[in-house]
Amino acid sequence: MSDLLRRLPLALGVLVAALLPLLATDFWLQAGLFAMAAVVGAIGLTLLVGVAGQLSLGHAFFAALGAYTYAWTAGEIGGRAAGLGLPPVLALVLAGVVAALAGALFSPISGRLRGIYLGLATVGLVFLARHLMVNLETVTGGFNGRTVAPFAVPGFSFSNSDPDYVAVAGVEFEGLHRLWYLFLAVVLLAAWLGRNLKASRTGRALANVRDSEAAAAAMGVHVARAKVTAFVLSSAYAGIAGALMALAYGRIAPDLFGLQLSIDFLIMIVLGGVGSIAGAAAGATFVVLLPLVLVQYSSELPFLASPGSGGLEAATLARLLYAAAIIAVLLFLRGGLAGAASRLRHRRDHSPPDTGGPPPVPPPDSTDPAPAHPGVPPRSKETTS
Amino acid sequence: MSYFLTQLANGLSYGLILGLIAVGFVIVFTSTGVLNFAHGSVLLTGAYLVAVLQDPIGFWAAVLVGIAGAALLGVLINAVLVRNLAEANPGTAAILMLGVDILLLTELTRRIGNRVLPIGAPWGADVVTFGGITLPTSRAIAAGLAVVVFGVLWFLFARTGAGVAMRAAAADGDTASLMGIRLTRTGAAGWALAGALAAIAGIFLASFPSPGIAPTLALTAFAAIPAWVLGGFDSVVGAIVGGLIIGVVTALAVGYESDLHFLGRGLGEVVPYAVMILVLLVRPSGLFGRQEAVRV
Amino acid sequence: MPDPILIVDDLAVAYDGAVQALRGVSLRVDTGSVVAVLGSNGAGKTTLLRAISRSLGSVGGAVTAGTIRFEGEDLARRDTSWVVRAGLVQAPEGRRIFRDLTVEENLRAGGYTVRDAAARKEASERVYDLFPILAERRSQRGGLLSGGQQQMLAMGRALMTSPKLLLLDEPSLGLAPQLVEQIGDIIAQIHAQGTSVLLIEQNAAMGLRVADRAYVLEVGAVTAEGSSAELSATDDIRDRYLGVGTSEPAPTAPGEERAETTTGLQRSSTARAQQLRVEDLTVRFGGITALSDVSFTVEAGTIHALIGPNGAGKSTCINVLGGAYRATSGTVHYGDAVLSALPSHRIADLGVARTFQNISLSLEASVEDNLLVGRHRLMRTGTVSQALRLPRARREERAEREAVRRIAALLGIEDLLDRSVHTLSYGDRKRVEMGRALAAEPTLLLLDEPVAGMTHGESTVMADAIRAVQQELGLSVLLVEHDMPFVMGLAERVTVLDFGKHIAEGTPQDVQRDPEVLRAYLGTAAA
Amino acid sequence: MKHRTRTTLALAGTIALLAACSTEDPDAGGGGGSAEGDVETGSGVTDDTITVGMLTDLSGPFAAGAAVQVTQTQAFYDRLNEEGGVCGRDVEVEVQDHGYDPQRAVSLYRSMAPNIVALQQVLGGPTSAAVLPLAEADGMYLGGHGWAGVALEYENAQIPGTTYSIEGANAVDYLVDELGLAEGDKIGVVYFVGDYGSNSLEGAQHAAEERGLEIVPQEITPRDTDLSAQVSALQQAGVSGVILAAAPAQLASLAGVMASQGMDVPIVGNTPTFGPSLLETTAGPALLENFYTVTSIAPYSLDEPGVEEARELYEAADPDGELGWEVPLASAQARLLTTALERACEEGDLTPEGVVAAMRQTSDLDTEGLFATPLDYTEVTEPPTRTVYVSRASADAPGGLEVLGTVEGPSAQSYTFG
Numbered sequence A: 001m002s003d004l005l006r007r008l009p010l011a012l013g014v015l016v017a018a019l020l021p022l023l024a025t026d027f028w029l030q031a032g033l034f035a036m037a038a039v040v041g042a043i044g045l046t047l048l049v050g051v052a053g054q055l056s057l058g059h060a061f062f063a064a065l066g067a068y069t070y071a072w073t074a075g076e077i078g079g080r081a082a083g084l085g086l087p088p089v090l091a092l093v094l095a096g097v098v099a100a101l102a103g104a105l106f107s108p109i110s111g112r113l114r115g116i117y118l119g120l121a122t123v124g125l126v127f128l129a130r131h132l133m134v135n136l137e138t139v140t141g142g143f144n145g146r147t148v149a150p151f152a153v154p155g156f157s158f159s160n161s162d163p164d165y166v167a168v169a170g171v172e173f174e175g176l177h178r179l180w181y182l183f184l185a186v187v188l189l190a191a192w193l194g195r196n197l198k199a200s201r202t203g204r205a206l207a208n209v210r211d212s213e214a215a216a217a218a219m220g221v222h223v224a225r226a227k228v229t230a231f232v233l234s235s236a237y238a239g240i241a242g243a244l245m246a247l248a249y250g251r252i253a254p255d256l257f258g259l260q261l262s263i264d265f266l267i268m269i270v271l272g273g274v275g276s277i278a279g280a281a282a283g284a285t286f287v288v289l290l291p292l293v294l295v296q297y298s299s300e301l302p303f304l305a306s307p308g309s310g311g312l313e314a315a316t317l318a319r320l321l322y323a324a325a326i327i328a329v330l331l332f333l334r335g336g337l338a339g340a341a342s343r344l345r346h347r348r349d350h351s352p353p354d355t356g357g358p359p360p361v362p363p364p365d366s367t368d369p370a371p372a373h374p375g376v377p378p379r380s381k382e383t384t385s
Numbered sequence B: 001m002s003y004f005l006t007q008l009a010n011g012l013s014y015g016l017i018l019g020l021i022a023v024g025f026v027i028v029f030t031s032t033g034v035l036n037f038a039h040g041s042v043l044l045t046g047a048y049l050v051a052v053l054q055d056p057i058g059f060w061a062a063v064l065v066g067i068a069g070a071a072l073l074g075v076l077i078n079a080v081l082v083r084n085l086a087e088a089n090p091g092t093a094a095i096l097m098l099g100v101d102i103l104l105l106t107e108l109t110r111r112i113g114n115r116v117l118p119i120g121a122p123w124g125a126d127v128v129t130f131g132g133i134t135l136p137t138s139r140a141i142a143a144g145l146a147v148v149v150f151g152v153l154w155f156l157f158a159r160t161g162a163g164v165a166m167r168a169a170a171a172d173g174d175t176a177s178l179m180g181i182r183l184t185r186t187g188a189a190g191w192a193l194a195g196a197l198a199a200i201a202g203i204f205l206a207s208f209p210s211p212g213i214a215p216t217l218a219l220t221a222f223a224a225i226p227a228w229v230l231g232g233f234d235s236v237v238g239a240i241v242g243g244l245i246i247g248v249v250t251a252l253a254v255g256y257e258s259d260l261h262f263l264g265r266g267l268g269e270v271v272p273y274a275v276m277i278l279v280l281l282v283r284p285s286g287l288f289g290r291q292e293a294v295r296v
Numbered sequence C: 001m002p003d004p005i006l007i008v009d010d011l012a013v014a015y016d017g018a019v020q021a022l023r024g025v026s027l028r029v030d031t032g033s034v035v036a037v038l039g040s041n042g043a044g045k046t047t048l049l050r051a052i053s054r055s056l057g058s059v060g061g062a063v064t065a066g067t068i069r070f071e072g073e074d075l076a077r078r079d080t081s082w083v084v085r086a087g088l089v090q091a092p093e094g095r096r097i098f099r100d101l102t103v104e105e106n107l108r109a110g111g112y113t114v115r116d117a118a119a120r121k122e123a124s125e126r127v128y129d130l131f132p133i134l135a136e137r138r139s140q141r142g143g144l145l146s147g148g149q150q151q152m153l154a155m156g157r158a159l160m161t162s163p164k165l166l167l168l169d170e171p172s173l174g175l176a177p178q179l180v181e182q183i184g185d186i187i188a189q190i191h192a193q194g195t196s197v198l199l200i201e202q203n204a205a206m207g208l209r210v211a212d213r214a215y216v217l218e219v220g221a222v223t224a225e226g227s228s229a230e231l232s233a234t235d236d237i238r239d240r241y242l243g244v245g246t247s248e249p250a251p252t253a254p255g256e257e258r259a260e261t262t263t264g265l266q267r268s269s270t271a272r273a274q275q276l277r278v279e280d281l282t283v284r285f286g287g288i289t290a291l292s293d294v295s296f297t298v299e300a301g302t303i304h305a306l307i308g309p310n311g312a313g314k315s316t317c318i319n320v321l322g323g324a325y326r327a328t329s330g331t332v333h334y335g336d337a338v339l340s341a342l343p344s345h346r347i348a349d350l351g352v353a354r355t356f357q358n359i360s361l362s363l364e365a366s367v368e369d370n371l372l373v374g375r376h377r378l379m380r381t382g383t384v385s386q387a388l389r390l391p392r393a394r395r396e397e398r399a400e401r402e403a404v405r406r407i408a409a410l411l412g413i414e415d416l417l418d419r420s421v422h423t424l425s426y427g428d429r430k431r432v433e434m435g436r437a438l439a440a441e442p443t444l445l446l447l448d449e450p451v452a453g454m455t456h457g458e459s460t461v462m463a464d465a466i467r468a469v470q471q472e473l474g475l476s477v478l479l480v481e482h483d484m485p486f487v488m489g490l491a492e493r494v495t496v497l498d499f500g501k502h503i504a505e506g507t508p509q510d511v512q513r514d515p516e517v518l519r520a521y522l523g524t525a526a527a
Numbered sequence D: 001m002k003h004r005t006r007t008t009l010a011l012a013g014t015i016a017l018l019a020a021c022s023t024e025d026p027d028a029g030g031g032g033g034s035a036e037g038d039v040e041t042g043s044g045v046t047d048d049t050i051t052v053g054m055l056t057d058l059s060g061p062f063a064a065g066a067a068v069q070v071t072q073t074q075a076f077y078d079r080l081n082e083e084g085g086v087c088g089r090d091v092e093v094e095v096q097d098h099g100y101d102p103q104r105a106v107s108l109y110r111s112m113a114p115n116i117v118a119l120q121q122v123l124g125g126p127t128s129a130a131v132l133p134l135a136e137a138d139g140m141y142l143g144g145h146g147w148a149g150v151a152l153e154y155e156n157a158q159i160p161g162t163t164y165s166i167e168g169a170n171a172v173d174y175l176v177d178e179l180g181l182a183e184g185d186k187i188g189v190v191y192f193v194g195d196y197g198s199n200s201l202e203g204a205q206h207a208a209e210e211r212g213l214e215i216v217p218q219e220i221t222p223r224d225t226d227l228s229a230q231v232s233a234l235q236q237a238g239v240s241g242v243i244l245a246a247a248p249a250q251l252a253s254l255a256g257v258m259a260s261q262g263m264d265v266p267i268v269g270n271t272p273t274f275g276p277s278l279l280e281t282t283a284g285p286a287l288l289e290n291f292y293t294v295t296s297i298a299p300y301s302l303d304e305p306g307v308e309e310a311r312e313l314y315e316a317a318d319p320d321g322e323l324g325w326e327v328p329l330a331s332a333q334a335r336l337l338t339t340a341l342e343r344a345c346e347e348g349d350l351t352p353e354g355v356v357a358a359m360r361q362t363s364d365l366d367t368e369g370l371f372a373t374p375l376d377y378t379e380v381t382e383p384p385t386r387t388v389y390v391s392r393a394s395a396d397a398p399g400g401l402e403v404l405g406t407v408e409g410p411s412a413q414s415y416t417f418g
Helices: A002-022 A026-051 A059-074 A088-105 A115-135 A175-198 A201-211 A213-218 A223-249 A259-272 A277-298 A314-332 A336-349 B002-032 B039-057 B059-084 B090-112 B137-159 B161-171 B173-178 B183-206 B215-231 B236-255 B257-263 B267-282 C045-052 C080-085 C103-110 C117-130 C132-136 C147-159 C177-192 C204-210 C228-233 C235-242 C314-322 C344-349 C367-378 C383-387 C391-411 C426-439 C456-473 C484-490 C508-513 C515-522 D002-020 D063-082 D102-115 D125-138 D149-153 D164-177 D195-211 D228-237 D248-260 D276-280 D284-290 D305-317 D326-347 D352-361 D410-414
Strands: B127-130 B133-136 C004-015 C019-030 C034-038 C061-070 C088-091 C165-169 C196-201 C213-218 C221-227 C276-285 C288-298 C303-307 C329-334 C352-354 C444-448 C476-480 C493-498 C501-506 D049-056 D090-097 D118-122 D141-143 D186-192 D214-220 D241-245 D267-269 D291-295 D388-393 D401-407
Touching: A002 A026, A002 A175, A026 A059, A026 A175, A026 A201, A026 A223, A026 A259, A026 A277, A026 D102, A059 A088, A059 A115, A059 A223, A059 A259, A088 A223, A115 A259, A115 B090, A115 B215, A115 B267, A175 A201, A175 A223, A175 A277, A175 C383, A201 A213, A201 A223, A201 C367, A201 C383, A213 A223, A213 C344, A223 D102, A259 A277, A259 A314, A259 A336, A259 B090, A277 A314, A277 A336, A277 D102, A314 B059, A314 B090, A314 D090, B002 B039, B002 B059, B002 B133, B002 B137, B002 B161, B002 B183, B002 B215, B002 B236, B002 D228, B039 B059, B039 B090, B039 B183, B039 B215, B059 B090, B059 B183, B090 B215, B090 D063, B127 B137, B133 B137, B133 D248, B137 B161, B137 B183, B137 B236, B161 B173, B161 B183, B161 C103, B173 B183, B173 C080, B183 B215, B215 B236, B215 B267, B236 B257, B236 B267, B236 D228, B257 B267, B257 D214, B257 D228, B267 D214, C004 C045, C004 C196, C019 C034, C019 C045, C019 C061, C019 C196, C019 C221, C034 C177, C034 C204, C045 C061, C045 C088, C045 C165, C045 C196, C080 C088, C088 C147, C103 C117, C103 C147, C117 C132, C117 C147, C117 C177, C132 C147, C147 C165, C147 C177, C177 C196, C177 C204, C196 C204, C204 C228, C213 C228, C221 C228, C276 C314, C288 C303, C288 C314, C288 C329, C288 C493, C303 C314, C303 C456, C303 C484, C314 C344, C314 C352, C314 C444, C314 C476, C344 C352, C352 C426, C367 C391, C367 C426, C383 C391, C391 C426, C391 C456, C426 C444, C426 C456, C444 C456, C456 C476, C456 C484, C484 C508, C493 C508, C493 C515, C501 C508, C501 C515, C508 C515, D049 D063, D049 D102, D049 D326, D063 D090, D063 D118, D063 D305, D063 D326, D090 D102, D102 D118, D102 D125, D118 D125, D118 D326, D125 D141, D125 D149, D125 D195, D141 D326, D141 D352, D149 D195, D164 D186, D164 D195, D164 D241, D164 D267, D164 D291, D164 D388, D164 D401, D164 D410, D186 D195, D186 D228, D186 D248, D195 D214, D195 D241, D195 D410, D214 D228, D228 D248, D241 D248, D248 D267, D248 D276, D248 D284, D276 D284, D284 D291, D291 D401, D305 D326, D326 D352
Parallel strands: C034 C196, C034 C213, C088 C165, C165 C196, C288 C501, C303 C476, C303 C493, C352 C444, C444 C476, D049 D090, D049 D118, D118 D141, D186 D214, D186 D241, D241 D267, D267 D291
Antiparallel strands: B127 B133, C004 C019, C004 C061, C213 C221, C276 C288, C276 C329, C493 C501, D291 D388, D388 D401
16 A cells, blocks of 8 residues: 555656646647756766765766767768768667766776765866867767757657657647657656666665775675776766757757756756655756746746846846755755655654664764764775775 | 967966965865855956956955955855755755856846956056066966965965864864864855955956956866866865966967867867876876775 | 862763763763773763763764753853863864874864963973973874874873863773873873863773773763772672673573574575684784784684774774775785785675674665675676566565575564664664674674674674574674673683784683783783 | 556556557648638737747846847837838747757747747857757748858758858958958967857868968867967967957957067957957957957948948937947848748748748848848858958947948858858
8 A cells, every 4th residue: 555655656747747748838848858858867877976976077978978879870871970870779779888888988087086076077078078079070060060860760750750640639749749758768767777776786785885885895895896887877877868868959069068967967966865766857857947937937027127128137037046946955955855755755654763663772982973064075085995 | 499488387377376266176175075166156256346346446455355255255155055054965065056156157147248347457468578488467466476375375274373273174173173173163264265265366367368357257267177176176285286287288288289180179178177087097086185095 | 079170960962863872971070180981882982072072963963961061161052162262172082183284283273272372382382291202293294193192192282272171082092001001191190280181991991090080881871980999999890891700601501592593594605614814914004003913713613702902903903804904914814715915895705794893884775775785795686687677686686685584583673674774773783784794694704893882681682693693504703892791601712902912812711811811901900 | 466457557558549549630731821811820920910039048148248139129129010010910029038058948949939930039059059950840930040151051040141151251351452461371260169160260261272371270268268378379370360250358368468469460350259348458459459350240330221220229229238239230130030021921921931931032132231232042051141341449439340341352252151
C-alpha cells in the first residue's frame, strides 16, 4: 500500500507528461523539450555531485561533444559541414559513447581531485570545447554551427515529414509532439538507469567514497577508479543531453555550449537537492521554465515601465525574480526542492523518524569536528590513493 | 626583442591585476569556504561607484568610496546571505553566489546601459617609455600599486594580530575559535579585503587602455579563475604567481598568434585554461597548494 | 574550602537533537587546583570540554540541561570568544597547532584576545621561559616541530591569554614517556604560577600524578570521583584500566552458548585465514614516531588483541595493516602477500576487513546499503548490467541482501536495516560498522575499538558476536580496545604497545601481571 | 500478481493510443482562408489588427540598444496607425525578451509564432541563428538579425542593407582608394569570435586578395577591453590600417592604445563598433583623428528625409534617449516590414508566407536615405545592396558620426557568397 502511494506521484507525473502534448501550445512543447534535455544532463550531474561528491563545471563540454557527435555522425554525407550519414539512433548512442570516452580521457584529473577543486579544474574544458568548436570547421561548421539531422527510425521521422500527418485523439502530431515522446522516453530511461545505478553496487561504492574514502578503500573499493566511473557516467549523460538539445534546437552553434550551460546544470541539481534524481528533474524544470514563465507573465504586472523608458521593465524584473528564487531556495529549503518535498511527505505521513529507537549512547569524543564555519571546505583537495 | 619585452611587460602588468582578483578568491575561499562567483559583479560595483562619483566628488574621493563600497558589499553578502544558508556546503554557497551575481549584474547592466562610463583617472591615456618598452601609465601604476598592495597584505598577514588570526582561522577554524578568535569577524574581514582588492583591480581594468566601465568588466573576474586554480586554491602567493603566469602566457599567445596559427584562431581565450589543465595534470593541488594526507 | 572557579552542575549534552552524549555530569574545580577527568575513548570527555568552552555548536551539539558557571558567571548565553576573554582557555586534543604558521605566529594567534601589546609581550616571554625550546624555534613553522614540541606549543598558545583556568585535552596523547613526564612537570609549573587546570586524560597514570582531584567519566556519566591518592589506590581503577580482578573473568563462558549463537553465515568463498606477520614496523609522521620496530604475529584463526595506553600507536598499526597509512620501514605479511606494499582496496581483496575508531559510515544511506558496501568485493556484476537490472544483477543483489540480513540478525540490528544511519544511536552505529566488516567475509578482521563508548551489556553482546563469527568462520581477529574486561575475556593473545614500542606479549593472564604493563597504565606508583 | 496487473494496464493504454492514431490528415489540402474580404489571412492578422513581433534582448548585454529600437519601433507604428495603418488594420507590436539566451529565444519564438504575421527583429547572433531555421520552416518573415552572411541561406530572412562581409570588403577598398593604402601594405583585422567578426574578416580577406594587400588577423572576445597586446602585435607587423569588427569598448581601447603607441593609422569599423559615448572617454581625441565606419544603415546625423523622419520620431518619443544607429535602423526595419505588409495586402495574401513572398518581390525599394541605395530583395542568396555609408567620428554631429559619402568598391562588387 505505502509502496503504491510512494509511486503515485511518479505515475501521475508520467501520465501528465504523456498527455501534455495533447493540450500544450508549441511554446510549452518547445520549452518542455529543453527542460527534458536538461533533466537528462542534470541526472548525470547529480550522480556525480550527489552520489560521488565530485563537482563538475565541465558539463557544457560533454554536452557540446554529444551534440556535435550526433549532428556529425547523423548528418548527410557531403555539404558544407559534412556528416557520416549514420542512422540517427546509432548517432544518439554514439553521442553518449563519445562523451563517455572524453570523460575517461580526463581521468588523470577527475580521479585525483575531489569536490569543488575538480569543479574548478573542469572549467577549463568549457573553453577548450569552444576553441575546438570554432576551429574544427569541417565537423562543426565553425561559428555559424551546423544543422542537425532530425531524429528518425526506419519508417518514422520525428520531424514534420514521413509520415507528414499523424494524429492522436484528433490532435495533430507535428515534429514537436513526436520529439516530445522521444524525449520523454529518453528521460524515463535515464532516470531508471540512474536510479538503478544509485541503488547498485556501484552507487553504494560511490556514496561510500563521498562519505569516507578511507572506509571505501578498506571495503575493497578502488577509490580513484570509482571517481573516474562516476565522471564517465555523468559525461555520458551529458553527451546524451547535448544530443537532445541539438534535436530540440535543430541547429547548433558554439554559443549554445558556453560556461553558462555548465553553471545552469549546477544550479539545477543544487536547487533540486543534490543526489536526488527526482530533485534533478525538478531543478532542471525549474531552471529552464522559470525564466520563460516570468518573461511571459511579468509583463502583465501593472507597476512596470515599458521597454526603453528607463524604469524597471518586465524583462529586468523577471531576471531579478529568477535570481531571488534561487537565493530563496538556498536560504530556506534544506536539501533543495527534493528535501522540502520529502519533509512535507514525512510530516504528513508520521512522526519524526527517530522515535522508538534504542537508548542513545554518546558519540565518540575523538570524531573529527565538523568545519567550524559554515561551508569551510575539507582541508585536502586530493585523494590519497 | 623590444617587441617581446613590450608583450612581457603587458603580460606582467595585466597578470598583477589578475593576481589582485585571484587573491580575493583565495581569501574568501579560505576564510569562509565560498567559491565566490559574484566576485566579478563586486568588482564591477566598485568600479561603477568610482565612475559615477568621480564627477561630483572627485576621482580620489570616488576611489575611496568605490573601494569601501565593494568591501561593504562583500561583508553584507557574507553576513546576510552566506551565513544564513539552509545547508552550508561549498556547492550551495557557490550557487548562492551565482544568484547574487545575476542580481547585481542585472541591476548594474540596467544602470550602465550601452554607455561606456569613463573612470576619470588623472593618468588618462598617458604612456611611459623605458628601454624601448612602452607601457600605459595606468598599467605601470597598477603594477606598482599591486606590488605595494601585496606588500601590505604580507605585512597584514605576517605582522598584525588580526592577520595572523585570519590565517589561523583559515588553517583550522575550530581551533582558532577556541583561542577566542571570532570566525564571524575573520570571515567578514576576508570578504571586505576581497571586495577592496576587486575594486582596486576594477579601477585599473577600467582605466586606459580600456575605455571605461561596461558590464562585460564583470567577466574579467572569470579570467582570474585559472590563475587562482593553478596557484593552488588556498595560497595567496600561489594566486599572485598564477596571475603573473596567466597574464604573461596570454599576452605572449596573443602577441605571437600569427606564429601559432596551427593551434587555431583565438588562442588568447583558451590558453589560460590549457595552461591550468596542464599544471593540474602534473600537480593536482596546483603550484603552491597544500598537499595533505587524509587522516583516518 | 577554597572558592570554586568552575562549577558544572547536572550537565546534559545531546548531538543533533537526539544522540545523548553527557548525562547529569557535575564537577567542580577549585581556584588554584588541578583537576583531572579520566575516561576512555567515547566517554564524553571532549564533549565536556566543548560544553565548557561553548564550542559545541560547531559540531552540532547542544547543552540540553544543567549549568556551567565560571567564577560565578553562568556561561549559558556566552560564546567562545567571551569565555576566552574571561580567562578560560583550552588546549585542544591532538594539539591542533596551526601547521603553516610559525611558532611565534601560533602564539600570536593564541594571544589574539589580548588587546594590550605589553601584556602580550609579557605573556609570550613567560611562555618562552616555560618552554625554552619554543624560543629557539620561534620562526619555524609549527608543522615542522616534533610531537612533544607541538604539545608545548599548544599549551603555550593557550597560555598566551594568561588564563585563570586552563583546559588541557589529552596532553600526553602520543608522546614518549620522558616527554609525558616533562609535560606533567610543566603542568605543575603552570599550576604553581597560579593557574587552575582542568585536565582531561585517558592516561590515568599521568592524570593521577598531576591532579589534586579526579573524576572518572564513563559513557557520558561520572562514575567515580575523589582525590588522586584515593582513586589510584582503588581496585576500581585498576579494574577499569587493566581488567584485573574482575569478578567475571569473561563475559560469556566459552563453549556453553556456542550452539545457540550459531551465526548461520556461510562463506561464499573458500579462502582460509592465514598467518599475519608484522616485522619491524616503523611509522613516522612529520616529527612524531608513532611506531618503532614493532613485531608480532597473529596466528591463523585466533583472536589477538593490541592494547596500550592512548597514543601507544595501536590505531596507527591497524591503519598500516589496512593500507590507510604507509609504513616508514618494516613489512607486514599476510600469508604470502606483503600487505605493507599494497593499497587499501587490494588489501581488502585479500580478505582483510576492518572497522574504524571514528565510525566511517555513509550517514545518509540506509543500514542495509552500508552493510552491502561490505559485500562490494564479493559482488561480480558490472556497472552496465546493474544499470540495466539484468537478471544476473538482480539475482546477485537479492542473494547479497539475504546475506546482509543474516549478518544484521547476528548483530541484532535486523530491525534497523531500512533506517538511515544518521538516525541511529552510537552503539548501533558501532554495530553497523562491525556488520559492514563482517559482510566482506574476511579471513582477517581488524577491529579498531569495537566497543568504545558502549555500555557493559552492549559490549558483552558484541563480544559474543565476535567470538561466534570467529569460531564459525575460522577467521583471525586483531583488535584494539581500551575496555580491558572485554579484551581479557575475548583475546587468546595480547600484544602491549606503549609509546610506539612493543613492551609485552602473551596470554591475557601473563600480560595483566606484567609490571611493565602496570607501569604503562597506572604509573610507577601502581606497579 | 501486481506485476501482471501493471503490464496489462500498460498494454491496454498502448492499444487505446494506437487506436486513436491516424495518419490521414482530415483537412489535407484545405487552407486557412478568410471568409470576409479578398485578403487571405493567417496567424497574427485579424479584421482590425496586424501583429508583428520583436524578439529582442531587454535584460541581457544588449538591453540598452535594444530598448532604443523598441521605443523607436513603437513610435513608428503609433504614427502609422494614426495615418490609417496597413491594409485597413492597425499594426501592433508584440515584444518578447530573450535575454540573449538561445534557448529562451527558441521557446519564445514558438509562443509568438501563432500570434504574429512577421518578426520584425530577432536581436543577437546566437539567438537569431537558433530562430532562423524555425522561422524558415514556418515561412515566417524575419528581419533585424544583424548583418551576418549566414542569413543569405534563408528565403525568409530580410537583411537591412548589406552583409558584414561586404562592409569588410568596402572597408579595404576605402582604405586603398581614399585613405592612401597601397598594394603590399598590411591591414590588421581585429574581430570578435563569432559570426559577426568572422564574416567581416572574410570580406576583408577577399578584398585584400583582390587589391594585393595582406591581412593580419587578431581574434578577440567581448571580454577583452584591453587591446594592448593586439595593438603591439599589429604594430610589430607594421600595419597601415586596422579594420575592427567588435563593440564600442574594444574600439575605444584600440584607438587609445594605438594613439599612445604612436600608431597614426586609420581604423575602419563595422556598424556595431561605434557608440557616441566613446567620444567622452580617453580615446575621444584618437577617434576624432582616425576613426571611420562603414555602415549599411545611415548614421543618425545624415540629412536625408528618411533619417530626418526617424530622428524627429525618436526625439518626440524619448527626448533624453541615446543617439545612435539603432534609431534609423529601427525605422528602416519597420519601414521595410510595412512595405512588405502593404504589398502582401495588395496581393491579397496577408499570411506569413504572403509577407515573405511580398518581401521577395521587392526589387527597387527607395528608403529616402536610410540605406545608401534602393534595395533589391528578389535574389535570396544576394544582399539587397552592396553599397555602404562611410562616416567618421565627429564631435559636432548628433550621434557622433558625420557622413563622408557612400562606397561600393571593386572588391565589394566582386565578392561572391556561398
